[in-house]
Amino acid sequence: MNVLDVHELHVDVLSTRLLNNVSFSIEKGSVVALVGHNGAGKSTLMKTIMGIQEKSNGEITLEETYSQDKHFLEFKRRIAFIPEEPLLMSELTAMQHFQLYGKSYGIQEEELMKRIERYIEGFELTGKLDEYPESLSKGMRQKVQTICAMLPDVPLLLIDEPFMGLDIYAIDYFEELLKEKIANGTAILLTTHQLERVKGLANQFIMLQEGELLHKGLIEEFETIKRRSDV
Numbered sequence: 001m002n003v004l005d006v007h008e009l010h011v012d013v014l015s016t017r018l019l020n021n022v023s024f025s026i027e028k029g030s031v032v033a034l035v036g037h038n039g040a041g042k043s044t045l046m047k048t049i050m051g052i053q054e055k056s057n058g059e060i061t062l063e064e065t066y067s068q069d070k071h072f073l074e075f076k077r078r079i080a081f082i083p084e085e086p087l088l089m090s091e092l093t094a095m096q097h098f099q100l101y102g103k104s105y106g107i108q109e110e111e112l113m114k115r116i117e118r119y120i121e122g123f124e125l126t127g128k129l130d131e132y133p134e135s136l137s138k139g140m141r142q143k144v145q146t147i148c149a150m151l152p153d154v155p156l157l158l159i160d161e162p163f164m165g166l167d168i169y170a171i172d173y174f175e176e177l178l179k180e181k182i183a184n185g186t187a188i189l190l191t192t193h194q195l196e197r198v199k200g201l202a203n204q205f206i207m208l209q210e211g212e213l214l215h216k217g218l219i220e221e222f223e224t225i226k227r228r229s230d231v
C-alpha cells in the first residue's frame with residue numbers, strides 16, 4: 001500500500017514556481033531520502049505536504065484514501081513533521097507542547113504520559129518539562145520538537161534534516177527510535193545533505209533540482225545516478 005501519493009504538484013509563490021509537476025509515491029515502511037542542492041525545493045515540498053505551504057495545483061493523498069483537500073483533519077492526524085528549525089510556541093512549556101500534541105493526535109492520557117517519560121529520559125530532558133522554549137538550549141528545543149513528533153503513531157513521518165543540532169547521544173537514541181517506528185510500518189520522508197548519515201535508515205532517494213523531480217531510485221543506485229547526471 002502507498003502511504004503517500006504526490007500527484008502533479010505545483011507550488012508558486014508570487015510569480016515564482018518553487019515546485020514544478022512533482023509526482024512520487026512512498027510505500028508503507030519505506031524510508032525515502034530527499035536530496036538536492038540548496039534551494040532545490042526540499043523544504044518547500046515538506047511544508048506543502050504538511051499543508052503549511054499552499055499548493056497551486058496537484059493532489060496529495062495519504063493511505064490511498066485521505067486527500068489533503070477533502071479530508072484535512074484525517075490527513076493531519078496521519079502525519080507528523082520535524083522541521084529543520086524548532087517551531088515551538090513561546091507561551092507553552094515543554095510539557096504543554098507534549099500535551100497539545102497528545103490531544104491533537106488523540107493519544108490516550110495514560111499512554112501519553114508513558115511515552116513522554118520514556119522520551120524525556122532517552123533525550124536527557126528530565127527536569128526540563130516545565131521550562132519555556134526561551135530557557136532551553138537550541139539542541140534542547142530541537143529535542144522537544146522531535147519528541148512531539150515521536151509521540152503519535154502515524155503512518156508517515158516527515159523530517160527536515162534529521163539529527164541537525166542534536167548531540168551524538170541524542171542522534172544514536174533518535175536513530176533507534178526511528179528504526180523502531182520503521183519496524184512498526186511507519187514510512188519516512190527525510191531531507192538530507194549528508195546521505196552517509198542516513199544510509200542505515202533510507203532505502204530510496206528522490207532528487208530534486210530547481211523544483212523538479214530529477215531522479216528517484218534505490219539508495220544503492222544513488223552514487224551511479226549522481227555521477228551520471230553530474231549534480
Ligand SMILES: Nc1ncnc2c1ncn2[C@@H]1O[C@H](COP(=O)(O)OP(=O)(O)OP(=O)(O)O)[C@@H](O)[C@H]1O
Pocket residue numbers: 013016018036037038039040041042043044045
Ligand atoms: N516563502 C517563499 N517565498 C519565496 N520564495 C521562497 C519561499 N520559500 C522558499 N522560497 C524559494 O524556494 C526555493 C526552494 O527553497 P527550499 O527552502 O524549499 O529549498 P531546500 O531544497 O530546502 O534548500 P536547503 O537545502 O537550502 O534547505 C528557493 O529558491 C527559495 O528561495
